[in-house]
Amino acid sequence: MKKHFSFEAIMNMEKQERVHFINSLGGFKSVSLLGTVNKQGQTNLGIFSSIFHIGANPSLIALIFRPSPPERDTLRNILETGYYTINHINENIYQQAHQTSARYDSDISEFDITGLQPEFKNNFKAPFVAESNIQFGVEFKERIDISINNTIMVIGEIKEVYVPENCLGEDGFINLEKANTITCSGLDSYHKTVQLDRLSYAKPDKELTSIA
Amino acid sequence: MKKHFSFEAIMNMEKQERVHFINSLGGFKSVSLLGTVNKQGQTNLGIFSSIFHIGANPSLIALIFRPSPPERDTLRNILETGYYTINHINENIYQQAHQTSARYDSDISEFDITGLQPEFKNNFKAPFVAESNIQFGVEFKERIDISINNTIMVIGEIKEVYVPENCLGEDGFINLEKANTITCSGLDSYHKTVQLDRLSYAKPDKELTSIA
Numbered sequence: 075m076k077k078h079f080s081f082e083a084i085m086n087m088e089k090q091e092r093v094h095f096i097n098s099l100g101g102f103k104s105v106s107l108l109g110t111v112n113k114q115g116q117t118n119l120g121i122f123s124s125i126f127h128i129g130a131n132p133s134l135i136a137l138i139f140r141p142s143p144p145e146r147d148t149l150r151n152i153l154e155t156g157y158y159t160i161n162h163i164n165e166n167i168y169q170q171a172h173q174t175s176a177r178y179d180s181d182i183s184e185f186d187i188t189g190l191q192p193e194f195k196n197n198f199k200a201p202f203v204a205e206s207n208i209q210f211g212v213e214f215k216e217r218i219d220i221s222i223n224n225t226i227m228v229i230g231e232i233k234e235v236y237v238p239e240n241c242l243g244e245d246g247f248i249n250l251e252k253a254n255t256i257t258c259s260g261l262d263s264y265h266k267t268v269q270l271d272r273l274s275y276a277k278p279d280k281e282l283t284s285i286a
Numbered sequence: 287m288k289k290h291f292s293f294e295a296i297m298n299m300e301k302q303e304r305v306h307f308i309n310s311l312g313g314f315k316s317v318s319l320l321g322t323v324n325k326q327g328q329t330n331l332g333i334f335s336s337i338f339h340i341g342a343n344p345s346l347i348a349l350i351f352r353p354s355p356p357e358r359d360t361l362r363n364i365l366e367t368g369y370y371t372i373n374h375i376n377e378n379i380y381q382q383a384h385q386t387s388a389r390y391d392s393d394i395s396e397f398d399i400t401g402l403q404p405e406f407k408n409n410f411k412a413p414f415v416a417e418s419n420i421q422f423g424v425e426f427k428e429r430i431d432i433s434i435n436n437t438i439m440v441i442g443e444i445k446e447v448y449v450p451e452n453c454l455g456e457d458g459f460i461n462l463e464k465a466n467t468i469t470c471s472g473l474d475s476y477h478k479t480v481q482l483d484r485l486s487y488a489k490p491d492k493e494l495t496s497i498a
Binding site: 075076077078079080081084087088089090091092093094095096097098099100101102103104105106124125126127128129130131132133134135138140160162165168169172173174175176177178187196207208209210215216218220222223225227229232233234235236237238239242243245246247248250251255256257259260261262263264265266267268269270271272273274275276277278280282285286 | 287
């Protein structure tokens with residue numbers, strides 16, 4: 075049996091209940107650690123579930139910043155330095171990743187707090203997370219202010235990518251499951267995945283086939 | 287062993303390879319069916335993996351439209367009528383859902399093609415997918431043109447929600463896994479999930495606990 079929630083019922087929810095509810099409705103989300111430095115070289119690490127693909131040509135990735143303090147160090151560092159890393163979260167590090175959402179002072183690095191290792195390589199200006207299996211470096215391109223709810227979209231271009239060799243498909247597909255990348259739902263629920271199938275490119279009047 | 291891809295290596299990929307590769311990097315994504323009608327009442331159904339949460343107060347959801355033909359019916363209908371439904375995909379309907387990505391003519395309804403049932407209820411102006419366990423109705427609020435890659439972001443407000451009663455948590459959390467909602471990666475890979483844990487709200491100097 076489905077329960078129906080009218081607009082009024084949603085608006086009458088207690089604030090934190092609505093946050094859980096609406097966050098869940100969006101479905102499963104990517105969840106990654108975003109690594110930055112400030113102008114003085116102080117590292118910062120934050121967990122984000124608002125990262126999404128917007129196009130492959132050019133290779134762009136976007137994320138949403140909410141108007142809340144813990145995300146502000148990351149945003150400030152991106153705007154100051156122009157660079158950041160995105161690091162997939164796996165089953166071994168999701169608790170440490172979750173802990174980065176606590177409101178630490180700006181002079182504290184979440185790398186130190188969690189014990190996750192900053193990894194600087196190939197002269198990229200932001201730290202990767204050594205324990206992450208899929209890592210990529212991004213250059214800031216554009217900020218779009220979303221006035222309807224005071225959030226900020228940041229768009230960046232993917233400049234460097236590190237992927238385990240055994241997770242790379244011939245057609246460019248990356249087997250995230252094999253890389254132990256996890257997904258999240260709502261504010262705080264973490265999930266591993268079990269592949270059902272990969273399906274062929276859909277065309278009218280053509281049967282789908284498995285390409286897994 | 288990780289393989290390193292420089293910016294040049296990424297740009298030198300064959301176009302379709304880069305599409306798979308960059309799409310995969312974004313991590314696991316929500317995947318849903320978007321139901322609309324045009325001014326004449328002709329139904330349309332399309333699969334989207336670019337839907338994301340942007341805020342709970344007001345209750346907003348966004349999605350990205352790429353500049354490709356199959357998505358155009360959905361976008362036109364949203365702008366014409368102002369309403370659409372978002373319907374979570376489960377293990378029983380993901381092949382039918384995938385088939386909606388084929389380029390059918392505008393006068394063909396993907397409901398008819400796939401056999402998925404349109405469900406009109408509570409006077410909402412767009413059709414839900416009867417086979418979907420989590421459904422919600424959305425009102426168009428704002429269009430933002432993203433000039434950097436010629437995509438369009440559409441923001442809507444959540445007006446009605448239908449969720450199985452046994453998937454509702456006391457704190458507002460919706461158990462997507464119990465509702466059989468699935469996730470996707472890349473362009474064509476579908477996955478069910480296995481919950482690792484729900485973690486308590488993170489605070490400095492406080493141990494995380496399981497709230498699953």
